[in-house]
Amino acid sequence: MPRVLRYALLSVAAIAIGLVALVYALTWHPAEREPATLACTGDVAQVQPGQALKVMTWNLQYLAGKRYVFYYDLANGSGPDERPTREDLAYNLDEVVRVVREEQPDILNLQELHEGAKATDYQDQLALLQERLADLYPCTSQAFYWKAAFVPDPHIFGSVGTKLTTLSRFRIANAERLQLPELQQLPLRQLFAPKRALLVSQLPIRGGGNLTVINTHLDAHTTGQDVQQRQLAMVRAQLDSLEIEGKIWLLGGDLNLLPPGQFDHLAASQQARYPRDTPLQALWEHYPMVPRIDEASGPEQASWYTHFPNDPRVDRPDRTLDYVFHSPHLTRIDARVRQQDTLGISDHLPLIARFLLPPAQ
Template identity: 70%
Template sequence: MLALFQHRCLPLPMPRVLRFALLSLSVLAVGLVALIYALTWHPAAREPAVLACQAEAPQLQPGQALKVMTWNLQYLAGKRYVFYYDLPDGEGPDERPTAEDLAYSLDEVVRVIREEQPDIVNLQELHEGARATDYQDQLALLQERLADVYPCASQAFYWKAAFVPDPHILGSVGLKLATLSRFHIESAERLQLPLEANDPVSRQFDKKRALLVSYLPIRGGGRLAAVNTHLDALDDDPETLKRQVAMTRGLLDQLQSEGLPWILAGDFNQLPPGQYERLSAPQRSRYTRDSELKALWSRYPMIPSVEEASGAQQAQWFTHYPNDPRVKGPDRTLDYVFHSPSLTRIEARVRQDDTLRISDHLPLTARFFLPSGH
């Protein structure tokens, strides 16, 4: 009787249909993971950046004047749109620019760069292979038009995927940093910044912000490091932004300890002191009152300086003109140039008068004297 009872209590064999269903689900899960991995991009923490430089490009000279420009080009979209991500509620009506507007912006960017004649140009938000801009290689389009001025260029993606399942995108993305130079670039590297905190799946499709570091030899010995970046705007994840700024400062501290002159220029997505309070509640929602950039400006010279960006003339340093119908002109500073103390600032300005239709950011330029080498 006991044996019969024990026999009846043994677990029943799993039905074949259930085993097949579980196996199928496992295969689908593995296949989904493999598909997501194949569709997305997985850069190393540190890797060589793509670099093209003509052999005859001149070298920097000790003590020479050097003009630098930084400009977020908003992928040549222009200012006739309110994109879905432009409004605080994410409800902007537009998803992509027209081919005509892309062509107009390209012409205008070339015009401004040729008129300004900067020696080094740090550009952000250039598209390559993105469905939203007809799969253009926007850096290549610029290089074709500026080949006689800039023999050298480095580049690094910070968003890349064959397909993003966001309803506003539903296709490929490709977003990059680029540095154009009149002078020889001997090497360049991409340094991965800390990633936004997100779930494991979403994180694969997120932007992967970076530092693009280009090294320009100086005749007689030494190098200049030109650093390009576009930091996150993470009001809901301040720790990631803090870590990105900390890593950036770590790089600058390292360059400084090695005795290398350096310039860091880009879109930092942070306000200087005093500008948070002047924005309306909807406009300030993406920023923190206390900028994380204090970790940089408290140690190294910044353009515009805190006094310039916070004083009575702060409007002349505004670099951002949001694509928001409630905003009627440039109203905040998000783009900066930091530099090593060994560089002497000559002059700087934001070109506002004839650039308002080109991008939601305005070009910031600065001129320096390089160290003389003595």
């Protein structure tokens, strides 16, 4: 082989290796199971046997609000907006704090909080909330599910950082991040993609045992892929394991899935985002769900809608995507979706439920 050609090939190989190293350095590679970031301040009370417990789950859509149609909000990626204004971020932070202070849930599961993302001016949105809610929530756990120093997508062209957060009035003893199965994509694209997860927090119960609180945000439906089924199978395995061990648990989050019966209520333009036969059955056939099937699929289902898409063809909430599943050992007292004054804060609405813990044995 001529020396010039040999040098050229070596140069190309060196450049390729350098590019691979650069991409690896810019992207995030979490373990399948790892400790989650946990912080508690002061002498924090423990959960009491037999007490009532108020839980809220809310996808905050990174405090963007409802005045936008983002590029990903339309099926063909043609939404005109790429980021919210600073003014809207500040306004929606105020609105979230208002709602949380009025509701004062004991446990608050939040999804789509940003940290270090170019689209939201590199805010640490959990820190901004903590500054305003520190008197209510001395304990927090958090776990990223999208993180990269640079994403070359022209709509992003910068850093991303999206996390799950659980805020608690009660002590969190430990927390873990469990990696969920990933959407299958081309290897390079997959490196930059979100990595969905379960945030699992353990709240000690006075007298012994723990309340396990799980927070998640599952992938959306993708035609030709079974990622939702694989993620639900892992969730189901976690819940089954907790049940076998006799643990008390609850799971709250954005599952990106319709309950049975809602598909045909959607406008035709919205149906492509969901399978007609919902895989959510893998959970609701085995564990209590909020809302119940008769609520989410019955004549009053509109009161249980938790999603108001950023699509100009939709002028009101029209589907349920957010749920709380819970241990049969927890007794549901009441539940509702706060719709009346939250329609402009996020494309999701807060789901609230109250439970009674079992008494001490």
